Each structure stands twice: as structure tokens, then as C-alpha cells.
Amino acid sequence: MEVKKMAPIRSMKYEEFKNNDYLEGLVRQLNDEGAGVILTTVDRLINWGRSNSVWGLLLGTSCCAIEFMALGAARYDMARFGFEVTRNSPRQADVLVVMGTITYRTAPVMKRLYDQMAEPKYVVAVGGCTISGGPFIKSYNVVNGIDQIIPVDVYIPGCPPRPEAFYYGLMQLQRKMKVERFLGGVNGKDLQHEPNGKKEKGGDE
Amino acid sequence: MKRDEIIKTIEGAELCPGNAGVVKVPLSQFRKVAEGLRYDKESPMDFLREVVGVDWGEEGLGAVYFMESTVTGETAALKVVSDDRETALLPTVSDLWKTALIKEREAYDFLGIRFTGHPDMRRLFLREDWIGWPLRKDYDMKSNPLRLDNEINADITREYRLRKDGTLEGIDHPIFGENDFVVNMGPQHPSTHGALRMRIGLDGEVITKVDPILGYIHRGIEKMNESLTYPQTLGMTDRLDYLSAHQSRHALCMCIEKAAGIEVTERVKYIRTIMDELQRIDSHLLFYSCLVLDMGAMTPFFYGFREREMILDIFEETTGGRLIQHYNLIGGVQDDIHPTFCQKVKEFIAHLRKVIPDYHRIFTGNVIADTRLKGVGMLSKEDAISLGCTGGTGRASGWANDVRKRHPYGLYDKIDFKQITYDGCDSFSRYMVRMDEIMESCRIIEQLIDNIPEGEYRVKTKPIIKLPEGIWTSAVETSRGEFGVMIESHGDKTPYRMHFRSTGLPLVQAMDTMCRGWKFADLIAIGASADFVIPDIDR
Numbered sequence: 001m002e003v004k005k006m007a008p009i010r011s012m013k014y015e016e017f018k019n020n021d022y023l024e025g026l027v028r029q030l031n032d033e034g035a036g037v038i039l040t041t042v043d044r045l046i047n048w049g050r051s052n053s054v055w056g057l058l059l060g061t062s063c064c065a066i067e068f069m070a071l072g073a074a075r076y077d078m079a080r081f082g083f084e085v086t087r088n089s090p091r092q093a094d095v096l097v098v099m100g101t102i103t104y105r106t107a108p109v110m111k112r113l114y115d116q117m118a119e120p121k122y123v124v125a126v127g128g129c130t131i132s133g134g135p136f137i138k139s140y141n142v143v144n145g146i147d148q149i150i151p152v153d154v155y156i157p158g159c160p161p162r163p164e165a166f167y168y169g170l171m172q173l174q175r176k177m178k179v180e181r182f183l184g185g186v187n188g189k190d191l192q193h194e195p196n197g198k199k200e201k202g203g204d205e
Numbered sequence: 206m207k208r209d210e211i212i213k214t215i216e217g218a219e220l221c222p223g224n225a226g227v228v229k230v231p232l233s234q235f236r237k238v239a240e241g242l243r244y245d246k247e248s249p250m251d252f253l254r255e256v257v258g259v260d261w262g263e264e265g266l267g268a269v270y271f272m273e274s275t276v277t278g279e280t281a282a283l284k285v286v287s288d289d290r291e292t293a294l295l296p297t298v299s300d301l302w303k304t305a306l307i308k309e310r311e312a313y314d315f316l317g318i319r320f321t322g323h324p325d326m327r328r329l330f331l332r333e334d335w336i337g338w339p340l341r342k343d344y345d346m347k348s349n350p351l352r353l354d355n356e357i358n359a360d361i362t363r364e365y366r367l368r369k370d371g372t373l374e375g376i377d378h379p380i381f382g383e384n385d386f387v388v389n390m391g392p393q394h395p396s397t398h399g400a401l402r403m404r405i406g407l408d409g410e411v412i413t414k415v416d417p418i419l420g421y422i423h424r425g426i427e428k429m430n431e432s433l434t435y436p437q438t439l440g441m442t443d444r445l446d447y448l449s450a451h452q453s454r455h456a457l458c459m460c461i462e463k464a465a466g467i468e469v470t471e472r473v474k475y476i477r478t479i480m481d482e483l484q485r486i487d488s489h490l491l492f493y494s495c496l497v498l499d500m501g502a503m504t505p506f507f508y509g510f511r512e513r514e515m516i517l518d519i520f521e522e523t524t525g526g527r528l529i530q531h532y533n534l535i536g537g538v539q540d541d542i543h544p545t546f547c548q549k550v551k552e553f554i555a556h557l558r559k560v561i562p563d564y565h566r567i568f569t570g571n572v573i574a575d576t577r578l579k580g581v582g583m584l585s586k587e588d589a590i591s592l593g594c595t596g597g598t599g600r601a602s603g604w605a606n607d608v609r610k611r612h613p614y615g616l617y618d619k620i621d622f623k624q625i626t627y628d629g630c631d632s633f634s635r636y637m638v639r640m641d642e643i644m645e646s647c648r649i650i651e652q653l654i655d656n657i658p659e660g661e662y663r664v665k666t667k668p669i670i671k672l673p674e675g676i677w678t679s680a681v682e683t684s685r686g687e688f689g690v691m692i693e694s695h696g697d698k699t700p701y702r703m704h705f706r707s708t709g710l711p712l713v714q715a716m717d718t719m720c721r722g723w724k725f726a727d728l729i730a731i732g733a734s735a736d737f738v739i740p741d742i743d744r
């Protein structure tokens with residue numbers, strides 16, 4: 001059976017997302033590898049569950065983290081989308097959400113948190129600082145992009161990103177989870193993360 | 206005036222240009238002058254506002270000390286230079302003012318100046334194995350590439366003493382006691398309010414020492430500013446203490462305006478003052494939300510954010526930004542206020558007055574607030590002054606330190622408002638100060654909002670702003686204390702040295718004093734009541 005319908009998100013139309021080609025690439029790969037009927041159905045069920053209960057590990061070091069707090073409050077209410085549960089232990093988290101400037105002193109800490117998370121794991125880079133160093137790109141103590149250290153799945157640009165941008169980014173992550181092969185795919189098999197490399201850039205810009 | 210007295214009596218003392226009135230004293234006389242000022246009969250300079258390390262190139266390495274008397278309000282500033290760049294030594298003043306314990310560490314970390322007699326000469330913000338001194342002018346920006354090996358923190362610290370014959374002697378001190386059980390907290394911890402790390406010495410459950418390890422968000426802003434033009438430097442202040450974004454930027458704009466001789470219009474002063482107060486309410490609402498969340502209550506968190514969102518909407522309409530607004534500019538503000546601004550603000554204040562009693566009903570009288578805040582985390586007035594804990598934390602210890610009253614700026618000398626002080630010295634007082642300040646800010650805004658005069662929202666400035674030579678300062682009361690700016694200009698379009706007085710640095714230092722003898726679980730409550738923002742500490 002072919003995986004056809006790609007990563008539906010109830011709150012937003014497929015065409016309204018950008019970077020759809022990235023997901024289409026993933027689906028094509030899935031089909032080429034011959035996703036079996038039963039496997040795909042089970043996978044789909046698991047992925048449905050996974051993508052609707054994304055547990056985040058928050059590494060909020062500065063300004064961007066305050067905007068994330070606004071998401072937790074009633075007005076933006078992220079519980080509607082299934083990522084309101086945050087864990088403070090890396091062992092229990094699916095996604096590392098890095099918000100705020102990462103300095104040379106924090107970098108080893110971040111790496112360690114990432115290493116402690118169980119597969120399958122994802123990373124969301126929030127804000128200009130985590131993407132490139134942002135306003136502090138010329139500093140002597142700021143990491144110019146966390147993708148130099150850990151692979152990033154979704155980039156959410158902004159300084160700080162608006163709450164809507166957070167949603168968009170996290171929905172992109174959900175969509176990515178939905179088109180993955182879980183059994184015999186992302187689960188169990190350690191992904192090949194080259195220390196300095198990136199996973200293919202996905203998500204936003 | 207202290208200044209003239211020093212110049213007259215001390216040989217070799219001279220006045221530096223600029224509005225700060227800095228007096229340069231010879232190194233050999235410095236300790237004597239400092240002691241004289243500290244223990245002066247009429248106006249003892251008991252509040253050391255700041256110690257700023259500077260690299261003066263040929264002249265040598267040194268520091269500028271800003272101090273103030275809490276009795277008379279008189280101020281003084283000293284500059285002292287060591288001409289030996291290889292082994293720059295200055296005598297410590299940490300026995301006179303406790304705040305120097307951490308500020309001198311900062312100067313050591315940035316410039317490699319060693320303070321003789323200081324009991325704890327460790328790096329403060331940078332990795333302990335960092336090479337070189339980043340704020341020196343000859344620092345090679347590439348000398349410390351990114352490293353991913355874990356950092357080992359020393360358990361022993363060093364004190365340098367000068368022997369009689371002028372040679373240097375090093376004495377080692379252990380950081381924790383022999384029987385202390387050391388627990389690490391942070392930098393990734395939900396209750397440290399950012400990337401703060403503390404090593405906590407415990408005897409059973411009782412705290413014996415808190416050793417803050419800072420720098421997890423040290424972005425090197427002061428060094429970056431040295432290569433930015435003045436308008437460019439404004440971008441960084443919003444990101445220091447993002448809950449005092451307007452106020453910090455206000456301070457920097459004021460400092461540059463003072464130095465360049467730019468007069469802003471009345472309208473600008475009104476707008477800036479109103480924005481500052483809105484920002485204060487915003488910050489205190491977040492303080493409330495976080496404090497009660499740390500105590501385990503969820504509903505008040507939603508309360509606080511509900512009202513905070515209204516302020517953010519008002520901000521957004523006028524400035525375009527929610528959290529980081531980039532609104533103040535040199536000579537005015539970026540854009541005129543939105544046509545509905547005044548009305549929305551009035552509606553908001555009316556609404557806030559209605560709901561604040563709910564805030565108190567749900568938490569203030571609650572048994573949890575009672576047992577976990579009252580009488581916990583004492584900070585005496587003397588300690589608050591000596592440690593330089595300005596803002597709500599100092600005022601909760603009975604120290605009337607509001608910059609808006611001490612050195613009025615904006616419109617604060619024209620309006621009627623109370624300075625909130627409590628003398629409980631505990632976490633509960635710190636909480637109440639902020640809650641009362643919300644109401645006081647409402648009063649300030651109400652006095653201003655109907656009278657905003659017509660006029661320019663921004664005066665024209667020269668396309669390239671250069672400041673006259675000298676040391677320039679300004680200070681504002683941000684949401685959590687005195688935020689100061691010091692600019693040393695050599696007449697260029699970029700500052701020679703730009704320093705920000707952190708409001709939070711004295712507060713984390715005071716954690717040790719406040720937490721000692723209390724239970725480990727109290728640390729969270731005490732930390733939340735002190736209300737620090739980490740990027741402002743680390744800069």
C-alpha cells in the first residue's frame with residue numbers, strides 16, 4: 001500500500017504549509033523502501049499517538065523562553081495541539097526545544113542533554129540565537145547555530161518568534177513525525193548523526 | 206563636596222571629564238581614600254553601586270568605583286589604574302563593601318586584574334579553563350573556539366596577598382566546608398528562572414552555602430558594544446533584562462542624550478515614563494505568576510498571564526513587538542503612540558484595579574504563602590545595602606533605594622507617587638513590595654495618560670553621533686532595581702567602554718546570605734521572591 005495522504009494537521013490546510021517538498025521527499029523514500037500494508041497501518045497509529053503527545057524538554061536560557069511561557073497560558077493554550085506536557089528530565093522527553101542564546105559554557109550542557117534523550121528524538125531551534133547566533137553572532141562566547149553541535153529538525157526564526165510561529169514550527173514537527181517509519185525505522189535504530197553535520201534541513205526555512 | 210575634598214587633599218588626584226565626576230586617585234592612595242569615604246562621619250558611602258574594570262591601553266588596567274551614601278544621598282566615583290599590564294594588581298575593597306566580592310571577580314574575569322586580599326579570585330562568567338581576558342583591547346577574538354568537553358569546576362579558590370617585600374603570595378581556600386554535602390542545581394532547571402546554576406552546600410537539609418556559577422548566558426554584550434555605533438548599541442539592551450526592555454533602553458538613550466547634549470521633548474518624556482510603568486506592571490505580573498507557580502499553584506499563573514497579554518497587546522500596537530520592542534531611540538521614540546493607546550491603557554488600568562483583589566484572595570492570604578514566605582530568607586537592611594541589592598528586594602528590607610526618587614529622570618519629579626518599602630526583610634515582604642508597586646504604577650500612569658502634550662515624538666539628531674570625551678553615566682529604576690549605564694567615550698562614534706550595571710548580579714550574590722540556615726526547599730521560594738533575570742546578570 002502506498003502512503004498517500006501526507007501528514008494531515010487538523011487546524012491547517014496542507015497547501016498552507018511551506019517546505020512541503022521536504023515531507024514529500026520523506027514520503028517518497030518511504031514508498032521506495034516498500035512500506036508494507038500492516039506495518040504502515042501500525043506505524044500510522046503509533047505516529048498518530050506520537051505526534052499528538054509531543055513531550056518537550058525545555059532548554060530555555062533567555063528571552064525566547066518567556067514567549068514560550070505565553071504559549072502555556074490560557075490565551076495561546078498549546079494544550080490544544082498536544083504539546084503542553086513538558087518534562088524536566090531528558091529521559092522522558094521526545095523533543096529538545098532550545099530557546100535562547102547558547103553560549104560556550106552552555107554548549108556542553110546542551111550536548112549532554114541531547115545525548116541523554118532516548119530515540120526517537122527531535123530538536124527544535126527557536127529564535128535567531130539558536131539558528132545562527134542571532135544578534136550576538138560576533139560575540140566571543142556565543143555558539144553560532146546549535147546545528148554545529150546537534151542535528152536540528154525544525155528551525156523557528158524570529159527574535160523572539162511570535163506564539164503563532166511557535167505553533168507553526170511545532171506543527172511542522174508533528175507532520176514530520178507522521179510520515180516517519182516507526183517500527184524498524186526511527187525507533188531503535190540509532191540515527192547516524194555526524195557530530196558536525198546536520199540532518200537534512202526541514203521545517204521552516 | 207567629597208570630590209573637591211579628595212582633589213585638594215590627595216596628591217596626584219585629578220578630575221576626569223564627563224558627567225560622572227570621576228576622580229582619578231593614585232594607586233598608592235586608593236585604599237586610604239576608599240576607607241575614608243566608606244567610614245566618613247557625615248555621609249558614609251555605604252552603597253557601592255558598581256565596580257567597572259577598564260583597559261586604558263598605555264595607561265594601564267584599572268577600575269572605576271561608583272559609590273553613594275544612603276544617609277545623605279551624596280555620590281562619589283573613583284578611578285584607579287595599575288600601570289603594570291602583566292601583573293595588574295589592585296587592592297580589594299571587598300572588606301568594605303560585600304558587593305565587591307562578586308564585582309571584583311567580574312573585573313578579574315574580563316580583564317585579568319587581580320585584587321589582593323580578595324578571598325575568592327575565580328572566574329565568574331567564562332569557563333574556568335578560558336584563555337585570556339576578553340575585555341582587554343588586545344584580546345584575540347579567535348583564541349577560545351567552541352569546546353564540547355565538560356567543564357570541571359574547582360573546589361578550591363585562591364586568594365592573592367602582597368608580602369611586605371612586594372612579592373605575591375597565593376593562599377588556597379576550599380569553597381565548601383569539609384562536611385558539606387554539595388548538590389548541584391541548574392543550569393537546566395525549571396525553577397532557576399533561566400540558565401542559572403548553583404552549587405549548594407548542605408548539612409542534612411539545611412543550606413550552609415550557595416555558590417552561584419554564572420555565565421551560562423554570558424553573551425559578551427559589553428565587548429560587542431565597543432565595535433558598534435551608538436544607535437546600534439541600543440539593540441542589545443532590550444535583550445539584557447527582557448522584562449525591563451523599555452527601561453534599560455531608556456537608560457542607555459538617556460546616557461547618550463546627556464553626553465551628546467540632546468534635549469528630548471515633553472511628549473517623549475511622557476511616553477517613555479508611561480511605557481516604563483507599563484513594563485513594570487508587566488514584569489511584576491510575571492513575577493507573581495512565576496512565584497506562585499514555584500509554590501505549586503497553577504491558577505494564579507493564568508491570572509497573571511491573562512493581564513500581561515493585555516499589556517503586550519498595547520505594546521504591540523504602538524511598537525510592533527511583544528517582548529522585545531526596540532521603542533526608545535536616541536532623541537525620542539521610534540514612532541508616535543497608536544491613536545487608541547490612551548484609551549486602551551485607561552481601560553486596562555481600570556480592569557487591573559478590579560482583578561488585583563482576586564490575586565490577593567487566591568494567594569496572599571493562603572496558608573502556603575504564609576508558611577513558605579513569611580519569616581523566610583531574611584536579608585537585613587545592612588546586608589541589602591552592603592550587597593547592593595537594589596529594587597524590590599532592597600525595599601523589602603527597609604532600604605528606600607528607588608532611583609525614581611533618588612535621582613529623578615523622565616517625569617518622576619513631577620508626579621505624586623509613593624516609594625513602597627516594607628521592613629519584614631523576608632520573602633513575603635519582597636512579594637508584597639512588588640504587588641503594591643503594581644498599584645503605584647497604575648497611579649503614575651493615571652496621572653500622565655490624559656495629559657500627554659502635543660509635540661515631536663523624536664527630535665532630529667546628527668546622522669553620526671559622537672560623544673565628547675569622558676565618562677558618562679545614567680541610571681533608571683527597572684522592574685528589579687537600579688540599572689546603570691556607564692559609557693567611556695574617547696570622542697569616536699563607538700564607545701571605548703560601555704558597561705551596564707546589572708540589577709540581578711547583587712541578588713544572586715545575596716542568595717547565599719538569604720538562604721543560609723534555611724531548608725533546601727526554601728531556596729526555590731527565596732530565589733523566586735528575589736526576582737532575578739539571568740541574561741541581565743550575565744550580560
Ligand code: SF4
Nearest residue numbers: 063100127128129159
Ligand atoms: S533570538 Fe532574540 S529573543 Fe530569542 S533568545 Fe535570541 S535575542 Fe532573545
